[in-house]
Amino acid sequence: MxxxxxxxxxxxxxxxxxxxxxxxxxxxxxxxxxxxxxxxxxxxxxxxxxxxxxxxxxxxxxxxxxxxxxxxxxxxxxxxxxxxxxxxxxxxxxxxxxxxxxxxxxxxxTEISAFRRAFPKITSEELREKKIFIFGTGGIARAVAFACALEKCAGITIANHNPHKARQLCALLNDKFGNIAMAADFNAPETIHGFYNADIIIQATSVGMFPKFDVQPLPEHFNFMSHHIVFDTIYNPPQTKLMYMAEKRGCRVYNGMxxxxxxxxxxxxxxxxxxxxxxxxxxxxxxxxxxxxxx
Amino acid sequence: MxxxxxxxxxxxxxxxxxxxxxxxxxxxxxxxxxxxxxxxxxxxxxxxxxxxxxxxxxxxxxxxxxxxxxxxxxxxxxxxxxxxxxxxxxxxxxxxxxxxxxxxxxxxxTEISAFRRAFPKITSEELREKKIFIFGTGGIARAVAFACALEKCAGITIANHNPHKARQLCALLNDKFGNIAMAADFNAPETIHGFYNADIIIQATSVGMFPKFDVQPLPEHFNFMSHHIVFDTIYNPPQTKLMYMAEKRGCRVYNGMxxxxxxxxxxxxxxxxxxxxxxxxxxxxxxxxxxxxxx
Known part of the structure; x- marks a missing residue:
């Protein structure tokens, strides 16, 4: 107290x-x-x-x-x-x-600078030159995407249930940082390539947050690979369904706490x-x- | 803390x-x-x-x-x-x-019941059958006056810089409790008698409150007598000018703390x-x- x-x-x-x-x-x-x-x-x-x-x-x-x-x-x-x-x-x-x-x-x-400071401390990994896959286009997703761009990541793929918003956010990022962001369409081959080749997968929607903890944003057939570093910005529950799935596949997983x-x-x-x-x-x-x- | x-x-x-x-x-x-x-x-x-x-x-x-x-x-x-x-x-x-x-x-x-509980604990005196002189007609003065009436005091004289408000409050009290309250006009003989014959004098205006602590509501020629119990509802400063004057005249004085x-x-x-x-x-x-x- x-x-x-x-x-x-x-x-x-x-x-x-x-x-x-x-x-x-x-x-x-x-x-x-x-x-x-x-x-x-x-x-x-x-x-x-x-x-x-x-x-x-x-x-x-x-x-x-x-x-x-x-x-x-x-x-x-x-x-x-x-x-x-x-x-x-x-x-x-x-x-x-x-x-x-x-x-x-x-x-x-303050979430952009907080993410830039926190990510390497929490994961012992740099964002620099990494390929990033982000779920979401809301406030947190935007801060995370900008943080990744400012840290000079190799590229960002952005997936959202509303693809129009994903395209808008990518346009904003590409306008500021050059051609680094691509909006994901889960059925498009380049999205599927983008997912499997990503180094870091970041969940930045409220999907899976308490009390609706039995949901996750990944579509059918998409499976985590053990090389993925999976970061969920949610902190309650401490292990989301997405994190549980990723851990089972041998990934290193982190939450938003x-x-x-x-x-x-x-x-x-x-x-x-x-x-x-x-x-x-x-x-x-x-x-x-x-x-x-x-x- | x-x-x-x-x-x-x-x-x-x-x-x-x-x-x-x-x-x-x-x-x-x-x-x-x-x-x-x-x-x-x-x-x-x-x-x-x-x-x-x-x-x-x-x-x-x-x-x-x-x-x-x-x-x-x-x-x-x-x-x-x-x-x-x-x-x-x-x-x-x-x-x-x-x-x-x-x-x-x-x-x-809650100030009526608080005053009824607090006054005897602070002063070791009852309000019952006492003659009370009150300065003020605002919220605190009203609560104090009602508390005195509910404790069956002998009578209440109420002084205020706006005498109309004092008469209104007295009418309210007399309506509820019988003929117990009188509005004071500082030049009227019955007010002067009321002041000197009071057992308890209660200051219930904001006059003398920090930062304007060099003022008090008593007019010229009015002097405290040693039998007066003087209660100032102000607590900051802990000793108001009124309390200082009363203490010099040998009165028991209390503040609103x-x-x-x-x-x-x-x-x-x-x-x-x-x-x-x-x-x-x-x-x-x-x-x-x-x-x-x-x-």
């Missing part, structure tokens, strides 16, 4: 999303505050009834200073904010906003300007493990 | 008012939550920019479950709420609302249904003292 003292000068932050009831993020953010002595508290705010924009309006009125934008709202805000950072603007996903005293709202994306650790750090830093040094980061990583490995 | 764990199921409560930046109430409410294991967190919400009604609307949208209504909003809400308890309706002051899942808002007054302790308890109980037993109440009183005697 975080030790925090809420007084009249405490800054309020919020986690806003549709599926946040099991999220460890408010508690971990409060642990970072407690650890650094920053006077703030994060509260959870469900967007289920009102949607993200009326919730943001309400949070502005109640003096909230920043909001983490959770699933499924990362791609809804770009045109609505006072300003959007280059990272968020380029990838089309805002996962964090900062609210100034004058009520202006500034959007940013520790991405979120780095994302909380990046978010805290963007809001407060406070950079936690490496030694304290290690201590906080132990707190994070206690927290998230027990949900 | 309260040890609390904020997760997706944590209930949010708020303290809403214009002058809350130094309030110890959120921290103490969080201490009660921590102590009882109730999963909630209280945040401060300033009403300075938007006023109380837009703030309440915003808090409803962000799933807040209850709000303590602080100065100067206790008399603004009666006609606006879904329901108002008899206590709050009778005295015309709502100091607490509970928000149901369907968005309905229910108002109540511990009223708020009992009020937090009554509020917590009304919201959650949880009654803290006497032993734990004593432990929490020590926490309260550590908190409030150090602001």
């Amino acid at each position: 975080a030790r925090i003292k809420v007084d009249g000068n405490t800054s309020i932050y919020a986690l806003a999303g549709k599926y946040i009831s099991f999220s460890p993020v408010p508690e971990f953010f409060n642990q970072i505050s407690s650890f650094t002595g920053y006077n703030s508290v994060m509260i959870p705010v469900s967007t289920e009834r009102y949607g993200i924009k009326p919730i943001l309006d309400s949070l502005i009125k109640t003096n909230c200073r920043g909001v983490l934008i959770d699933t499924p709202h990362r791609c809804e805000l770009n045109d609505w904010l006072t300003s959007v950072s280059d990272e968020a603007n380029n990838c089309g996903a805002v996962n964090i906003v900062r609210i100034e005293e004058d009520g202006s709202i500034h959007g940013h994306n 520790d991405i979120m650790f780095y994302n909380c750090f990046e978010a805290f830093r963007w809001w407060t300007g406070i950079k936690v040094d490496e030694e304290n980061e290690k201590k906080l990583f132990n707190i994070w493990k206690d927290l998230i490995y027990n949900i | 309260a040890r609390i764990k904020v997760d997706g199921n944590t209930s949010i409560y708020a303290l809403a008012g214009k002058y809350i930046s130094f309030s110890p109430v959120p921290e103490f409410f969080n201490q009660i939550s921590s102590f009882t294991g109730y999963n909630s967190v209280m945040i401060p919400v300033s009403t300075e920019r938007y006023g109380i009604k837009p703030i309440l609307d915003s808090l409803i949208k962000t799933n807040c479950r209850g709000v303590l209504i602080d100065t100067p909003h206790r008399c603004e809400l009666n006609d606006w709420l879904t329901s108002v308890s008899d206590e709050a309706n009778n005295c015309g002051a709502v100091n607490i609302v509970r928000i149901e899942e369907d968005g309905s808002i229910h108002g109540h007054n 511990d009223i708020m302790f009992y009020n937090c308890f009554e509020a917590f109980r009304w919201w959650t249904g949880i009654k803290v037993d006497e032993e734990n109440e004593k432990k929490l009183f020590n926490i309260w003292k550590d908190l409030i005697y150090n602001i």
Whole structure:
């Protein structure tokens, strides 16, 4: 439990999303505050009834200073904010906003840098020169795809249940980074080649997330090969159905738990300007493990 | 510092008012939550920019479950709420609302019962059969006046910079309790008699509150007598100018600190249904003292 003292000068932050009831993020953010002595508290705010924009309006009125934008709202805000950072603007996903005293709202994306930092730490692998296969085109998928491109991966294949969105995201990536991305059509030979020849397969949709854990996005006939590194951005359940299938085929599998650790750090830093040094980061990583490995 | 764990199921409560930046109430409410294991967190919400009604609307949208209504909003809400308890309706002051899942808002007054409980504990005096002189007609003054009437005091004289409001409040009291209250006009002989013959003088306006601590509501020529028990509902500063003047004249003087302790308890109980037993109440009183005697 975080030790925090809420007084009249405490800054309020919020986690806003549709599926946040099991999220460890408010508690971990409060642990970072407690650890650094920053006077703030994060509260959870469900967007289920009102949607993200009326919730943001309400949070502005109640003096909230920043909001983490959770699933499924990362791609809804770009045109609505006072300003959007280059990272968020380029990838089309805002996962964090900062609210100034004058009520202006500034959007940013911390998931790109969090993924770039976290992936090599978690997997001991570089993204550089790897062939990547990504499921999804939502906020997380966009951040992951941009992170892979920025890390100079060899190429990205993007699969989505709505192929139009996959083509749009590929066009955006190709426009920024040259011809590196290809939208997948599961029946097309080049998609099938792309899947088997991928080094890293990244699941970045909400398919398989609690409570619907008995589903996975891979179509029939697609089988993991033992050389695949399989990364699921979901963290609850800790082992998704996709991860289970991949593990059975001998793959190295990872989940999204520790991405979120780095994302909380990046978010805290963007809001407060406070950079936690490496030694304290290690201590906080132990707190994070206690927290998230027990949900 | 309260040890609390904020997760997706944590209930949010708020303290809403214009002058809350130094309030110890959120921290103490969080201490009660921590102590009882109730999963909630209280945040401060300033009403300075938007006023109380837009703030309440915003808090409803962000799933807040209850709000303590602080100065100067206790008399603004009666006609606006879904329901108002008899206590709050009778005295015309709502100091607490509970928000149901369907968005309905229910108002109540916990300051009447808090004052009835706290006054004898703090002063070792009963209100029964005492002659009371009250400054103010706002939310706190109303709660104090009703508490005195319910405790069967001998009579109440009410002074206010707006005498019309004092007459209205007296009419309300006389209507409920028989002929016990009289509005003061500082130049009228019966007011002067009322002042000197009072047993207990209660200051229930915001005059003298931080940061304007160099003022007090007593007009020229009015002097405290050593038999007066002087109670100031303000707690910051701990000794108001009025209390200083009274003490110099040999009076027993008390401030509003511990009223708020009992009020937090009554509020917590009304919201959650949880009654803290006497032993734990004593432990929490020590926490309260550590908190409030150090602001």
